[in-house]
Amino acid sequence: MDEARPPAFRKTGNSLSPTALSTPRYFVLFNPAAGRGRGVRRKARYLKLLSVALGEFDYEVSKEPGDLERLTRQALDSDYQRIVAVGGDGTWSLVANEIINSGRTDVSLGLLPAGTGCDFGKSLGIVYRHPDKAVAALCSPDTRFIDVGRVDGRHFLNVFGCGFDIAVIDDASGFTRLKGDLLYQYCAVRQLFRFPGVEMTIDCDELRSDSGRRLMLVVANGRYFGGSFDIAPDSSLTDGYLDLVSINDASPFGRMRIFSDVGAGRHKDGEKIQMKAVKSVSIGFESPPRYELDGEVYQSEAKIITIDCVPAAIRVHSVF
Structure with a gap:
């Protein structure tokens, strides 16, 4: 069954709540399970850095299996142009798959490292010990298209x-x-x-x-x-x-x-x-x-x- 189109979102602080009138440009998705808790511990720091760098943005936190994919689809349906995934390789890959499968080439993926493995980020200059540089990369209007791999209908970044x-x-x-x-x-x-x-x-x-x-x-x-x-x-x-x-x-x-x-x-x-x-x-x-x-x-x-x-x-x- 096709998912119903989600309602518009309203900013409440910097979190998402339904029944909104406008859609911000950035959607940030935190995976608290990433890195065996690193995702939780980095949340406050990233929120502070993002508030300074971006000003206005929306975010959500995944709570159970399937949330990453569902929330990414909601963000795509709500016409966010920049989707930022906070986690590691697994988190980034799940979010990337939803973006690729949507066919939305106008949407860009931002990566903020907070997982056990953040190997893919290293190929883009994004490393765990420099979260400020990763956030700064989100502010640049310069993005680039990259290749991915595919097997059994799934895509992989790394x-x-x-x-x-x-x-x-x-x-x-x-x-x-x-x-x-x-x-x-x-x-x-x-x-x-x-x-x-x-x-x-x-x-x-x-x-x-x-x-x-x-x-x-x-x-x-x-x-x-x-x-x-x-x-x-x-x-x-x-x-x-x-x-x-x-x-x-x-x-x-x-x-x-x-x-x-x-x-x-x-x-x-x-x-x-x-x-x-x-x-x-x-x-x-x-x-x-x-x-x-x-x-x-x-x-x-x-x-x-x-x-x-x-x-x-x-x-x-x-x-x-």
Whole structure:
């Protein structure tokens, strides 16, 4: 059933309440669940920064699963031109999907970091430790269209990943004390000695039917991945290509060397790593795989999945 068009909104302070007469230009969406509470802790600071930078804006706070998508659709229906998502990669991705699916190329996405993983923001100069710069980027009239990836009808801003990174995400979900980059780095070290590897076949124009056991496969739109890994140093958000990074399996100590090389940016010439710029790639598995898009895990229904690039799919604000 189609959602009913929401009523107009009225500003009450800087929050949304129904029955309004006018619609402000900016809509800011907070995800309090982002970063295991970072979204809540950053709310007051961002509201202060936004009030100074923007003056008038509306905001809402998601309260339950599905709210991010629903509130974004409401903002689109109410003709907001700038939708700002406060959270991490997962939050940004969910909001971006709604904007892309709406076909509204006049709407721009602003990113304010408050999540566990904010890897995509780094490709736009938006980092957690400089919230003031992220807010300042929202004030600029200059925006740019960027590419996104697509798989199983879903879009991703930063990366598609399968294999080792799924094991790390699963491992990280069991921790409550560690957070952010440190959490993922710790879990990555643990999984170096535990993860069994995955059999897969890669098929694309640049690399035909390459089968074997992989430690991990990443299809990157953004440059950074897993907290601090510069996984795709040659990536561009505007070239119409995704960067395929295939890492062959190795012994635990061989894996340590691989990730040491990745962390230091030496992996482009590694014998265990293949890197290709692709417009589309199909990956075959022995059984339907689990994969992640921007840190959110999904279960495929098919043994073969196809990832492709959607050029100039969404307008974003960036620091540079």
